[in-house]
Amino acid sequence: MSLYADIVFPTAVRQPFTYELPEVLKENAAPGRRVWVPLQKHKAIGMIVNIHDRTPNFNTRKVEKILDEEPVLSDELLRLTEWMYRFYYCGWGETVQAALPAGLNFYAEKKVRAVMDEIPDYLDEKEQDIVAEVQSEEAYSLKEANKRWGDKVIKRLVGQKALEIWEEPALKMEPNTETLWRWSTEDAPEKARKVIREHKEKDQSYKWIRALELLLELNLPEFQPQLTSHDLLEYYTLNRISEEGLIISKEVEANNLSLKYEYDPSQLKTLNEEQQEAYEAIEEVLSKNQFASFLLFGITGSGKTEVYIHALKKALEQGKGGLVLVPEIGLTPQIVERFYHIFGDDIAVLHSRLTNRERYDAWRALQKGEKSIAIGARSAVFAPVQDLGLIIVDEEHDASYKQVNPAPRYHGRDVAIMRAYMNNAAVVMGSATPSMVSLHGAKKGKSKMLSLTERPFEATLPEVKVLDMKQYRSAMRGPLTVPLFEAVKEAMEQEEQAILLYNRRGFSSYLQCGHCGEIPECPNCSVSLTFHKSKKQLRCHYCGYSERQPRCCRECNHEAVAPRGSGTQKLEEELSELFPDARTLRMDYDTTSGKEAHANILQTFGRKEADILVGTQIVGKGLNFPDVTVVGVIDADTELAFPSFRSGERMYQLLSQVAGRSGRAEKKGRVFFQTWQPDHPAIKTARKHDYKSFARQELAYRKMLEYPPYSRIIRFTFKGKRDTRVRRVAYAFTESLTEVLGNMEAVLGPSPAAIARMQNFYRWESLLKIKPSNGASAIERLIDQTFERYENRKPKGASSVRINVNVDALE
Numbered sequence: 040m041s042l043y044a045d046i047v048f049p050t051a052v053r054q055p056f057t058y059e060l061p062e063v064l065k066e067n068a069a070p071g072r073r074v075w076v077p078l079q080k081h082k083a084i085g086m087i088v089n090i091h092d093r094t095p096n097f098n099t100r101k102v103e104k105i106l107d108e109e110p111v112l113s114d115e116l117l118r119l120t121e122w123m124y125r126f127y128y129c130g131w132g133e134t135v136q137a138a139l140p141a142g143l144n145f146y147a148e149k150k151v152r153a154v155m156d157e158i159p160d161y162l163d164e165k166e167q168d169i170v171a172e173v174q175s176e177e178a179y180s181l182k183e184a185n186k187r188w189g190d191k192v193i194k195r196l197v198g199q200k201a202l203e204i205w206e207e208p209a210l211k212m213e214p215n216t217e218t219l220w221r222w223s224t225e226d227a228p229e230k231a232r233k234v235i236r237e238h239k240e241k242d243q244s245y246k247w248i249r250a251l252e253l254l255l256e257l258n259l260p261e262f263q264p265q266l267t268s269h270d271l272l273e274y275y276t277l278n279r280i281s282e283e284g285l286i287i288s289k290e291v292e293a294n295n296l297s298l299k300y301e302y303d304p305s306q307l308k309t310l311n312e313e314q315q316e317a318y319e320a321i322e323e324v325l326s327k328n329q330f331a332s333f334l335l336f337g338i339t340g341s342g343k344t345e346v347y348i349h350a351l352k353k354a355l356e357q358g359k360g361g362l363v364l365v366p367e368i369g370l371t372p373q374i375v376e377r378f379y380h381i382f383g384d385d386i387a388v389l390h391s392r393l394t395n396r397e398r399y400d401a402w403r404a405l406q407k408g409e410k411s412i413a414i415g416a417r418s419a420v421f422a423p424v425q426d427l428g429l430i431i432v433d434e435e436h437d438a439s440y441k442q443v444n445p446a447p448r449y450h451g452r453d454v455a456i457m458r459a460y461m462n463n464a465a466v467v468m469g470s471a472t473p474s475m476v477s478l479h480g481a482k483k484g485k486s487k488m489l490s491l492t493e494r495p496f497e498a499t500l501p502e503v504k505v506l507d508m509k510q511y512r513s514a515m516r517g518p519l520t521v522p523l524f525e526a527v528k529e530a531m532e533q534e535e536q537a538i539l540l541y542n543r544r545g546f547s548s549y550l551q552c553g554h555c556g557e558i559p560e561c562p563n564c565s566v567s568l569t570f571h572k573s574k575k576q577l578r579c580h581y582c583g584y585s586e587r588q589p590r591c592c593r594e595c596n597h598e599a600v601a602p603r604g605s606g607t608q609k610l611e612e613e614l615s616e617l618f619p620d621a622r623t624l625r626m627d628y629d630t631t632s633g634k635e636a637h638a639n640i641l642q643t644f645g646r647k648e649a650d651i652l653v654g655t656q657i658v659g660k661g662l663n664f665p666d667v668t669v670v671g672v673i674d675a676d677t678e679l680a681f682p683s684f685r686s687g688e689r690m691y692q693l694l695s696q697v698a699g700r701s702g703r704a705e706k707k708g709r710v711f712f713q714t715w716q717p718d719h720p721a722i723k724t725a726r727k728h729d730y731k732s733f734a735r736q737e738l739a740y741r742k743m744l745e746y747p748p749y750s751r752i753i754r755f756t757f758k759g760k761r762d763t764r765v766r767r768v769a770y771a772f773t774e775s776l777t778e779v780l781g782n783m784e785a786v787l788g789p790s791p792a793a794i795a796r797m798q799n800f801y802r803w804e805s806l807l808k809i810k811p812s813n814g815a816s817a818i819e820r821l822i823d824q825t826f827e828r829y830e831n832r833k834p835k836g837a838s839s840v841r842i843n844v845n846v847d848a849l850e
């Protein structure tokens with residue numbers, strides 16, 4: 040009987056390809072293993088998703104090699120990727136790729152090898168050397184060969200049929216190894232003493248002899264990793280000693296996740312009454328092995344993290360594993376540290392800035408069950424935690440959980456819910472400002488609401504003052520209204536700290552000609568260029584394009600080109616004029632691009648080496664500084680400038696996060712919102728920390744306009760280099776969509792995207808609103824049918840236009 044394997048590749052092609060399994064490979068083939076197969080004219084790595092004996096009605100090609108000895112994706116994760124590719128309407132291979140760490144990806148490498156065993160005599164001497172060199176190795180990477188001898192020579196040798204190029208799977212990264220040593224024989228220490236004596240007699244004091252002395256002193260009978268932590272016991276000395284036959288080594292998989300956190304389980308707190316109640320609700324479900332979802336709604340500082348920790352501890356006691364998702368792990372080092380205190384090395388920290396190697400190691404440790412908890416940002420939702428019992432999604436409202444590009448455009452929180460469901464596990468979503476979607480879900484009974492209303496240390500939240508910019512127009516100190524200025528000044532006098540938040544970045548949003556009004560735009564994108572004063576540069580924040588600050592206007596040649604608007608950098612400068620003695624620190628996406636930059640800035644501020652922290656909204660996340668007594672939002676209403684149904688929600692979340700920053704310790708904090716719209720519902724409610732009123736108004740508005748949670752939004756983006764083609768495709772596709780739906784009102788567009796041109800691609804969009812009850816199969820059917828119809832009316836040049844699907848688009 041013939042067996043067939045359905046195989047997926049990391050492309051937008053949605054259906055798996057069927058291949059025949061040769062007899063010899065049958066035994067080793069299994070879903071979740073990667074294979075090496077012919078694909079079109081090449082070879083490629085694919086993932087088996089299914090094995091069956093249904094003979095397809097087309098000629099099948101054969102699987103050439105099975106690349107993994109064990110499945111790299113468990114059944115559980117494979118099923119999750121299957122649901123995802125249907126729900127988010129993308130390629131199955133794309134979701135599989137998202138679920139694998141970079142080290143285990145679909146990566147093939149081009150190699151060169153000699154065609155014949157002998158070296159052809161028609162080559163010149165140099166060419167013969169190259170072929171000989173290539174021959175001496177089993178596989179020579181093309182990249183390396185090109186680098187060493189130049190692409191031209193290699194190409195010529197291929198043309199002369201002396202060398203050939205072929206592709207080979209770049210197999211999974213070899214695990215990191217570590218060398219361990221021990222005495223070679225029982226009497227080795229004895230011999231060692233003799234060696235030392237002999238050298239001492241000759242008055243020689245080699246380093247390796249001293250190392251040998253140290254070994255004797257340490258007297259380690261077994262293979263010991265600690266050995267290499269001594270300065271003397273380096274590779275050279277140990278190797279030299281082993282040349283004497285005194286010690287031997289073995290290679291083991293290294294366990295080298297360099298964590299700087301401290302294990303201190305005594306930091307586990309006793310829960311207060313509210314926390315205990317929330318915990319018990321979760322505990323009950325954990326012991327039943329049933330799917331359940333909770334929305335832990337608690338103001339900032341009310342102790343949600345403590346509840347997560349207790350619940351995780353319970354899950355671990357029951358022999359289960361846990362998964363903790365946080366918005367951007369680089370921004371929340373304090374949270375990670377608290378988990379580490381309690382769980383120590385049981386946690387794999389999947390930091391977004393890990394190297395491939397480190398990520399792979401962490402992944403393996405989870406897969407082998409050496410660690411039972413994973414903590415990380417969005418993609419950690421795929422961490423191969425064993426016997427998953429509990430998933431925590433902290434700050435569930437955070438937009439960074441949604442992947443925008445590339446596909447799969449998934450929402451980490453929603454995938455987490457599905458994963459919990461598939462595993463009969465519990466999922467706890469926590470937030471001080473739940474998303475409207477989760478709040479609505481709790482109201483409809485999809486998840487259980489747990490509330491924390493008090494702060495363990497404080498009776499009151501900080502007082503928030505709303506400063507109406509219209510009234511203070513003539514009472515400004517630079518960018519600050521007088522009351523905010525006074526408050527910062529007072530804080531400085533008391534040797535306290537202040538945080539000032541500003542929403543745009545760069546020195547100034549743009550340059551403008553004072554004569555003709557021309558604003559330099561990016562040549563690739565339809566946005567104005569941002570002016571960076573320190574580098575005397577104009578830069579595009581979408582595509583990275585940059586140019587030198589122009590001397591005069593491109594349109595009229597006038598020299599009156601001047602910075603307009605104001606950014607964090609300018610704010611920082613103005614502040615240093617207002618508070619000449621204060622040390623300011625700036626944190627935005629420009630200052631935090633380095634690997635450790637963000638943590639460094641926070642640490643510097645935390646050590647009180649600066650007095651004022653100025654930054655964009657990233658300052659609002661996950662901070663907790665006892666000496667910060669003043670927090671000011673310079674332009675509280677900028678969020679509203681974004682055209683999005685979520686702008687009110689986002690603004691409330693930002694303001695309330697900021698308001699929660701201050702006054703977390705003994706010192707009482709003050710918060711100021713400077714705004715042009717003091718009557719906006721988000722500002723009025725955030726000021727009173729009144730999330731419930733905000734949510735009531737916001738939900739009423741969403742319901743009226745049929746926005747999520749009262750609908751599901753699917754955004755189609757059409758992209759291409761020729762505007763007319765893009766437009767035609769957008770119209771043809773959208774018409775097909777409308778026909779399939781039979782309901783005009785649900786489709787908005789097509790229309791040019793908010794940024795109509797990006798990186799030289801024209802962009803059009805259509806928006807579809809469907810009932811939120813539509814799940815994976817309904818979405819898949821709807822879009823499949825749309826594409827079928829669209830096939831029949833495809834305009835000319837349609838193949839050069841890409842159509843992206845974004846299910847549950849956030850904006």
Ligand code: ADP
Pocket residue numbers: 308309310311314337338339340341342343344345346495496
């Ligand atoms: P959230 O996650 O809701 O912002 P945290 O869990 O960070 O709140 O709690 C805020 C502060 O209160 C932290 O310093 C935490 O250690 C402390 N805390 C929380 N719960 C307790 C408790 N039951 N007993 C003592 N301290 C607590």
Ligand code: ZN
Pocket residue numbers: 561562563564579580581582583584798
């Ligand atoms: Zn650009």
